[in-house]
Amino acid sequence: MNLPRRTVLSATAAAGLGALLVAGSLYGPSFGDEPAPTEVAVRVDQVGYVRGESKRAYVMGPAAALAGARFTVVDAGGDVVTAGRPGPSTGRWNAAYPSVRTIDLSALDTDGTYRVVMGGTASGRSPAFRVARARELMTPLVRDNVRFLQAQRDGADVRPGAAGTRRQALRHGPSHLADRDAAVHAAPEYDEEGTELLDEGLNPTGERVDVSGGWFDAGDFLKFTGTTSYAVAELLLAERDLPDLEGLSAEATHGLTWLDRMWDEDSGTLYAQVGIGVGNDAVRTDHDVWRLPEADDRLDVSPGDPDHAIKHRPVFRAAEPGEPIGAALAGRVAAAFALAAQRAAGTDEEEARDWLEKAAAVYALADTDPDPGAAPLTAFPPTFYPEDSWQDDMEFAGAELALAARELGDEREDGWTDDAARWAGAYLDSDVRGTLGVADVSALAHVDLAVALDGGRAHGTGAEELYEDLRRQLEDGVARAGHDPFRAGAVYDDFDAVPHTFGLVATARLYARATGDTRYAAFAGRQRGWALGANAWGTSFVIGAGEVYPHCPEHPLANLRGSHDGTGAILRGAVVNGPNAADKLEELNSFPTMKKCTAAPPQGDWTDFDGRGARYLDDVGAWQTVEPALDFTSTALLAFTLTTK
Helix, strand or coil: CCCCHHHHHHHHHHCCHHHHHHHHHHHCCCCCCCCCCEECEEECCCCCEECCCCCEEEEEECHHHHHCEEEEEEECCCCEEEEECCCCEEECCCCCCCEEEEEECCCCCCCEEEEEEEEECEEEECCCEEEECHHHHHHHHHHHHHHHHHHCECECCCCCCCCCCCCCCCCCCCECHHHHHEEEECCCCECCCCCCECCCCCCEEEEEECCCCCECCCCCCCEEHHHHHHHHHHHHHHHHHCCCCCCHHHHHHHHHHHHHHCEECCCCEEEEEECCCCCECCECCHHHCCCCHHHHHHCCCCCCCCCHHHHCCCEEECCCCCCCEEHHHHHHHHHHHHHHHHHHHCCCHHHHHHHHHHHHHHHHCEECCCCCCCCCCCCCCHHHCCCCCCHHHHHHHHHHHHHHHHHHCCCCHHHHHHHHHHHHHHHHCCCCCCCCECCECHHHHHHHHHHHHCCCEECCEEHHHHHHHHHHHHHHHHHHHCCCCCCCCCCCCCCCHHHHHHHHHHHHHHHHHHHCCCCCHHHHHHHHHHHCCCCCCCCCCECCCCCCCCCCCCCHHHHHHCCCCCCCCCCCCCEECCCEEHHHHCCCCCCCCCCCCECCCCCCCHHHHCECCEECCCECCCHHHHCECHHHHHHHHHHHHHHCC
16 A cells, blocks of 8 residues: 555654654664664653643653653654754663653643654653643543443432443443432441451341432442542632533532431431441442342342342441541531532532531531541441541631631631631641542642631731741652652552642642742643653653543443443543552452453563553453542542642
8 A cells, every 4th residue: 555655754753664764764763784773662742732731641662762762752643843862860660661761741732643763772662642731631631530430320310321432431221219218327446457247147227218329439340428529629729710511510410319327417427338338248348249239139048148249238327326536537528518508609509508517517516636546437347448537627627617607608707717727726836738639639628728817817827937837848749759750749569649749730720820930831731741651650640631541440341341442431531540569460350240340561571661660560360550539530520620720
């Protein structure tokens, strides 16, 4: 087949040879007796770079190969648009790829699709990436995050994907309809590690509630008030920037509807969880079976059967009716309800006041004098979602209550502002300060509390102290990035590397908006880039984003009904944990009904790119690296949304 010369050049460049010819014309002749170039790996943000921002790619390989390496950037037609040499080494990665060097793409500022092609003593090419305006790059990612939330819907109101479209979503039928009449149970007792249910069986209280709907938490079908309230709050914050984005508002409302069911204002009861994930021989749980969600409704079980709790899922209270509720959980739920009040304030004052009263009631029940030796309770067992702090959640709730009161002309505004400032001060004085994620919402709280303070101070806390703590969170990431070859600000030999990375992106954007200080803009761009492909493994950790992304997530719906090669329906928009400590991957999950699925990278094996104690694996059994989660995805959604402007 005869191809136009422009296409021939593009295909040749893809093999690395065209780049040598181009580089030869730029840097001198190439001679036949020179050693063959060494294959190296090029890592880029596979979604793309925002026009006007600092743009960084990386190339990794042997030091000798990179010493004489050159690069060209080619556009979609194969034309060279820029060329140069890699920058200085950023450090050692592993034995196979001992040297990492930067490729500065900052001068590339024209909209288009590009690839980096290596030449000289190195050969290799990057996945494609775009350069475009922020809104063009980020909005499709937010839409995909919403699609993941739609796939996670439980109950009768499921949202099937549109058949025949490129971005087809995964389908499942109505599920867990028995949750409409679920039995409340006494809190289960677990061993210290949270790996065994010590009770002989579950103990119903006799109370029944409607807890249908909501979202599945992760690669399971459990539902948690703690993670759902976190996700709802982030969706409502994102809606401030993208009020017209299709599906975003509806998904926030879907989550709110379920949260409302988990709060019984008549009895003063907050329910913390639907379903159970750790049992014993007498109680099989959600984590003991691998199936589609609607299969649970077809089970033929009776009380006493080990599978009874899979169909008739137990509901657990956060506290006894009317008794104090753990402040971490109460604060987060109150913040979500108060944000709902703010959203409704401009269109339906009656609805807004209803949400405000719900928020105030949950907030008033928060246990702010807990046993100092007891960790905040957000789930059963507590090891599912361990948490060290609760003052940040109370600050978040107080700030959002104050802003909702301001919108509605409610006289309680000053009191809630004072409360929030007091809790902020307690958080700032504590030794459990973290960065944005499901276990630490201080970044969200600080920004809105500064607005509530309106330039003033309360209990010794003012906006500058709050901004200083935001800088502390970002500087911690900057310090880590300074010692990492790929300039990653998160700890990626531990859990939640990817969501913490998106948390840093969101925090940097929030800080810049609040203060006008853009010193962390380049840092935020590099963290986003790391999560979207500019990392050692060369994969995006958002399903469907970029050329290389997880194809075998540990998720029953994706495994049993989705496409494993990316050609059909996938769990688009889901965010996975990403790399984790290598020793945590010694044992993978396996079920008789699980379809085997392992996806390899475009070159080599994933182990070729493991380093610094971290490992990544795209295998359906690797919950440690490729299980998606509600809070992971909502944090990314907020980060992408904040980047649109």
